[in-house]
Amino acid sequence: MTSRPYDDLPTVRYEGPDSRNPLAYRWYDADRVVLGKTLAEHLRPAVCYWHTFCWGGQDPFALGADVFRRPWSDGDPLAAAQLKLDNAFDVFRVLGLPFWCFHDRDVAPEGATLRASNAMLDAVLERAARKMQDSGVRLLWGTANLFSHPRYMAGAATNPDPEVYAYAAAQVKHALEWTQRLDGANYVLWGGREGYETLLNTDLRRELDQYGRFLAAVVEHKHKIGFRGTILIEPKPQEPTKHQYDYDTATVHGFLQRYGLEGEVKVNLEVNHATLAGHSFEHEVATAAALGLLGSIDANRGDEQLGWDTDQFPNNHVQLVPAMLEIIRHGGLGQGGMNFDAKVRRQSIELTDVLIAHVGGVDTLARAFLCAAALHESGDLEHPRDERYAGWDGALGQAILGGSGLDALADRVHAQDLSPQPRSGRQELLEQLVNRHV
Amino acid sequence: MTSRPYDDLPTVRYEGPDSRNPLAYRWYDADRVVLGKTLAEHLRPAVCYWHTFCWGGQDPFALGADVFRRPWSDGDPLAAAQLKLDNAFDVFRVLGLPFWCFHDRDVAPEGATLRASNAMLDAVLERAARKMQDSGVRLLWGTANLFSHPRYMAGAATNPDPEVYAYAAAQVKHALEWTQRLDGANYVLWGGREGYETLLNTDLRRELDQYGRFLAAVVEHKHKIGFRGTILIEPKPQEPTKHQYDYDTATVHGFLQRYGLEGEVKVNLEVNHATLAGHSFEHEVATAAALGLLGSIDANRGDEQLGWDTDQFPNNHVQLVPAMLEIIRHGGLGQGGMNFDAKVRRQSIELTDVLIAHVGGVDTLARAFLCAAALHESGDLEHPRDERYAGWDGALGQAILGGSGLDALADRVHAQDLSPQPRSGRQELLEQLVNRHV
Amino acid sequence: MTSRPYDDLPTVRYEGPDSRNPLAYRWYDADRVVLGKTLAEHLRPAVCYWHTFCWGGQDPFALGADVFRRPWSDGDPLAAAQLKLDNAFDVFRVLGLPFWCFHDRDVAPEGATLRASNAMLDAVLERAARKMQDSGVRLLWGTANLFSHPRYMAGAATNPDPEVYAYAAAQVKHALEWTQRLDGANYVLWGGREGYETLLNTDLRRELDQYGRFLAAVVEHKHKIGFRGTILIEPKPQEPTKHQYDYDTATVHGFLQRYGLEGEVKVNLEVNHATLAGHSFEHEVATAAALGLLGSIDANRGDEQLGWDTDQFPNNHVQLVPAMLEIIRHGGLGQGGMNFDAKVRRQSIELTDVLIAHVGGVDTLARAFLCAAALHESGDLEHPRDERYAGWDGALGQAILGGSGLDALADRVHAQDLSPQPRSGRQELLEQLVNRHV
Amino acid sequence: MTSRPYDDLPTVRYEGPDSRNPLAYRWYDADRVVLGKTLAEHLRPAVCYWHTFCWGGQDPFALGADVFRRPWSDGDPLAAAQLKLDNAFDVFRVLGLPFWCFHDRDVAPEGATLRASNAMLDAVLERAARKMQDSGVRLLWGTANLFSHPRYMAGAATNPDPEVYAYAAAQVKHALEWTQRLDGANYVLWGGREGYETLLNTDLRRELDQYGRFLAAVVEHKHKIGFRGTILIEPKPQEPTKHQYDYDTATVHGFLQRYGLEGEVKVNLEVNHATLAGHSFEHEVATAAALGLLGSIDANRGDEQLGWDTDQFPNNHVQLVPAMLEIIRHGGLGQGGMNFDAKVRRQSIELTDVLIAHVGGVDTLARAFLCAAALHESGDLEHPRDERYAGWDGALGQAILGGSGLDALADRVHAQDLSPQPRSGRQELLEQLVNRHV
Numbered sequence A, B, C, D: 001m002t003s004r005p006y007d008d009l010p011t012v013r014y015e016g017p018d019s020r021n022p023l024a025y026r027w028y029d030a031d032r033v034v035l036g037k038t039l040a041e042h043l044r045p046a047v048c049y050w051h052t053f054c055w056g057g058q059d060p061f062a063l064g065a066d067v068f069r070r071p072w073s074d075g076d077p078l079a080a081a082q083l084k085l086d087n088a089f090d091v092f093r094v095l096g097l098p099f100w101c102f103h104d105r106d107v108a109p110e111g112a113t114l115r116a117s118n119a120m121l122d123a124v125l126e127r128a129a130r131k132m133q134d135s136g137v138r139l140l141w142g143t144a145n146l147f148s149h150p151r152y153m154a155g156a157a158t159n160p161d162p163e164v165y166a167y168a169a170a171q172v173k174h175a176l177e178w179t180q181r182l183d184g185a186n187y188v189l190w191g192g193r194e195g196y197e198t199l200l201n202t203d204l205r206r207e208l209d210q211y212g213r214f215l216a217a218v219v220e221h222k223h224k225i226g227f228r229g230t231i232l233i234e235p236k237p238q239e240p241t242k243h244q245y246d247y248d249t250a251t252v253h254g255f256l257q258r259y260g261l262e263g264e265v266k267v268n269l270e271v272n273h274a275t276l277a278g279h280s281f282e283h284e285v286a287t288a289a290a291l292g293l294l295g296s297i298d299a300n301r302g303d304e305q306l307g308w309d310t311d312q313f314p315n316n317h318v319q320l321v322p323a324m325l326e327i328i329r330h331g332g333l334g335q336g337g338m339n340f341d342a343k344v345r346r347q348s349i350e351l352t353d354v355l356i357a358h359v360g361g362v363d364t365l366a367r368a369f370l371c372a373a374a375l376h377e378s379g380d381l382e383h384p385r386d387e388r389y390a391g392w393d394g395a396l397g398q399a400i401l402g403g404s405g406l407d408a409l410a411d412r413v414h415a416q417d418l419s420p421q422p423r424s425g426r427q428e429l430l431e432q433l434v435n436r437h438v
């Protein structure tokens, strides 16, 4: 195998819905203008480094080795990391997508000390900076891996050992500063270990306070160094731990308020994390939008029959239309984007499988977005929704929201012998209206 | 069938673990003192009116009639309601439990107008007041049924029609004032319709604001009338709706902060609602305790294989020990209690099945509490837990919680070449220690 | 309200994808020929009587009355049943669908004795026979309701009381004979009570034997009377009971073999039952096809976040394409069809909601079928699949299937130092190929 | 660390319920006679090799290395395997349990060819044979790992490449013959890869036929070599694959009949596999018992909130009583046993955690068995159950089971105007009766 197998592949182009080329876009016409912006500006798609360049295809549930054999799978770790980086930028070029995302430990190996780890990270990211400059590929977000090393086994910020907290803080400092240096649009905190395995050994209140303090320290440091990106938390209900403290958007909402961080931190919502938490993805998007927390998206999907995070590439555009509609209603993702936190299936061992998966995924997002934009512009859903709540813009609704108490409202009910009648929710009609646009 | 079939049954007594009498307590020795209070004072068990006296054994999933034939099943609705009340107090007397709970519409039928409904409610609750006086049975909490009538089909406070909100407000006013008059220890709001069926017709932000205003109005009215009980929200993730706004404790926590209601409202946690939300019951209890929201308990269980609220009587004391331990750690339930929001299985059609179910349920709670108390007193879990977090009481931990930033901590990591080592979480040992006490 | 509100509505027509008429088909062009048959012949869509004409919109989880007010909701039960029948045939005419399905107790009320029930059923079905004659609407299947009446609380065939078995047998005899008389294409047995609530009171082996004997008796009676339709079992994992004996297709497969009924009985697969059993719908279809059991389809959908049978109308054609493909690969449903075992949402209280829901549902099925047909004809999936298994048509594959034992195969492995290499499963490519056709 | 850290530890003894020694049995008094046999003879507990000696504590969901550092973690693979074996027999001796279980690849490493792998396996198992001889520890079952190596990525028997089937057959031959040589009581087939990832590339019928042929070949070889143990299939619904062909007991039942293997193969039921399949463990046991398939048990537990196989040690004896009761009713496990297919939690990194977990697990099984034995002997459940079905032993029941058809039964219903009345299922009473014995 050549060491740069993607090097001579042509860039994937938009060829339209009738194309039969698996390495062409059928829906993602990056420069097509919809709702006042290009598709690329709406979606801001990103390739994630970990699944695409670091995951070896291991079976999570069996003892066993990597099944993917890549040119950068072996050899001196730092040299392999540099070769991996070259290949990654080859893939970014082939796919023609504008963004990438990384954890610190995706990019460079762990050393014997944090200083050593940092030095290796610096070496690879210096090269990445040049490649970003050359290619125009931008950083949607950076993050630190605070979950793989055994020291984080019982949590990073929420570890019972404050030295682990200190180590994590130092690691985040470095990753956040690199994110700033690479002009990252966001910085993500993923609490993969911020949770518990058993309540029998856990002091929940202590751990929440530790986590609150950690997050506040990250926000303080962001302001100290003048980083202009958004700090994001990525909710996930469990896995690897029994229970994670950033379970879902509503939980994060309560947490941010408790620690005075509302307005400073938003959420990075992953489709498969939403469904593992018992929510539809559109629920998480609508909730984050309503609460002012909508930051960015990890665009993948789960398997509806499996109870863990399968991180599959999206392939059903109809299913994504409601979430896209909520994003459009909210006015878009701002400096967020849509990161493919998705991995090819373990049996998809070929290098081209990685490309094909991204092409299919990008097309699914683009098609869903186009459908949702048409739906939104048609007013087919928007008008009936406004009409449904019209009463709340009237006198009674405004009086209630203005502070009418139980006594006043009871008087009104008795005086008028109020007997409000139910109205149809028209769900099936609305579902049919959606289907006009998909 | 006699109209008062429970009338001549003897009161259920404590006979100790060796009793083979299905109508005797084996563990619930009401006056036994543990951790400084009697078992009755710790548990404050309550019989719920709806499942025990109003539910007809209908199959939720098939068209079909009531299967339970009770003396109060037929006849003039108001007369039947009075007979039902007499039978309920007969059951309270037989079981010898200190509390009951009710919804307004459990107690008296719905009339043609709210005024008519209120008048019937007044008639039955006047009689209830006398019976409470005579029997010494107290009210753990009252609540209003804002979900059964078709007017609430699309929500009460969160209805798109503000007239429905007004009607609900008037209904809650009456139920809250009766709860005060009957010296209820708490008033519960259960949002069985406060949610959505489909996001396609829903304005999430509007509905959250409506719900926030409603809850604030209830709190204002509580203070206006001088009600000293606690206002409780009962979280439930879904069912009957697709998604309810009081999904779980963490969601309620965020909601209360958003609408300035922290410190005014706590949660009534139901076991089966916790598990439907994807949490263990002890998780919900520990979370509520950590966040200062622990109010009261609906003691039941779900079926681990079924995806809806089966509201079964608890029957596995081992499973309940961790939650009881969290309650003990928290210092108890205060003016909360443990309400049997539980119903006999549909095939348990005999009148005695109702009694036996409560006896078994009370015994399960009592046994679990006794085990948890012994576990707590032994220090078997408490000492290792304190030791596990000891570092946070030391200099580094205190510095972190006192505000150390990323720079300071990174300096420390590098200066000391910190390399914290993982320690065993000892989960299996702790599980074994729990089993010493069950 | 008029007693025949659907009477003067025009018949729903095919208007093509661009139609904005909610009472027009956009995809279901009944006479369009695909794969050698018309769409109507492929899909054989049926309206179910129970959800559409008998369900009152009750909340399954709350005490409460019907919310749907229909002209046939009140009055003398038999007269109401006749009016309901007239309205049903009005709806069949408006929708222009070729089939209907019913339970005996949907059509006519339960009487004081089975004889009385039968007489009422006869009265209504005589009228139905004439209406079928006049309208050309045919019967996809009939069935008996062996689950709503309290006598079936603990099962019909699997009841611990053999008198209940006898009653059920008599009821099925009458329903089966009417199904024959109405020229039904199939007869369905749905085991809504054939299961258990608790193993503590259950003799599993006895109940399986009772159920096996019952099913055999139905098959014997079919042959005795010369009924030419197919006997179908409808698998469902649980609900209303804790566990049902016809859990899924694989379970039914084992059961049929155990009781010598293979070749006599097939399955009626419901989408929402498949997902409740932990399977994708296409899994159930593929399994039934592979095992020779594919009979008919109950076309609905569940809610991915809810743990009970929501029986919603299908609305995502992309999701249905894999199942349609399995049906096409199998050569179609034969004398089966696609029954809308689906109900409008409880808030969809208008009479037109019922029509709109069916129109949207039919269109979803038609569109999914058209996509699957195009996919199948393209060979995009079929060729790679054949190629993937090609080795099994070669010498080694044939030797293995012909009976090579472990010794012979081990010799071969050692002799040739076999070291088979994994090949890509190409899942993402195949998903992309599917998306070319949706 | 010494290379034999368990070597000088004393053997765990029975000290009775009041012991506070974490390395003593409180309930497992191996020689105590209950129901005519010793506890050791009833339970036949086994230590599994893979979780206890091979698993490194990796996080299944994160990239990362082993966290457990054992004396046998590094070095020459074959030498490490021998050292691991020595340590394993040290642990068997310390725990004083009568059985062990292994996969071929647990015991010895994979070589470059099957011949090389076999040679290493031979080297280690020769040593194991001597150690078994010396220690008296017996083999509950052996099995071959047909899932970890990339060649099995798409299945072993069900692989689209028949060479993989051949390789698997050769591997099983060797493992089965070693199991015979070591006098194993059973041989297990676990279909961890016998399933599919996506139906889009799968020919279900072909794969079932391949699997059926494979299983038949194993049975033929068993008879050919005269192995007297039982061949077992271990059902599991999914994980690692999307869907496995041995989903649950009912599925295996159908499969065995289809391929003529009934009477030749039984099931090895794992608690956590049962719950992942949507069943209670006692359901799987009762089903296997009723169908004549009950072979052996993998005693562990899942986490009720997590959707994957967590393989935890059992710790709630009350939860296991119903399954133990089904085993007792069935007359025991015969040559099956109870294997701890369980692993310590990832944070339980100490060598003693492994011992403590087994002690707690054995005690949980022993206590559950003792409770179930007392329950069974009391007749508290058995008498009401017999009485409940008594009608089936009467004239009508026998006539039905003897072949009464629908006509005859309908005649009887009409002649006698049968109107069977429901009887209470008494579930809450039965649950209370169980609790008398726990």
Ligand SMILES: [Co+2]
Residues within 6 Å of the ligand: A234, A270, A298, A341
């Ligand atoms: Co993510």
Ligand SMILES: [Co+2]
Residues within 6 Å of the ligand: A270, A272, A273, A309, A310, A311, A341
């Ligand atoms: Co994920």
Ligand SMILES: [Co+2]
Residues within 6 Å of the ligand: B270, B272, B273, B309, B310, B311, B341
């Ligand atoms: Co409940």
Ligand SMILES: [Co+2]
Residues within 6 Å of the ligand: B234, B270, B298, B341
């Ligand atoms: Co409740």
Ligand SMILES: [Co+2]
Residues within 6 Å of the ligand: C234, C270, C298, C341
């Ligand atoms: Co159905």
Ligand SMILES: [Co+2]
Residues within 6 Å of the ligand: C270, C272, C273, C309, C310, C311, C341
């Ligand atoms: Co259904």
Ligand SMILES: [Co+2]
Residues within 6 Å of the ligand: D234, D270, D298, D341
């Ligand atoms: Co196992």
Ligand SMILES: [Co+2]
Residues within 6 Å of the ligand: D270, D272, D273, D309, D310, D311, D341
């Ligand atoms: Co397992």
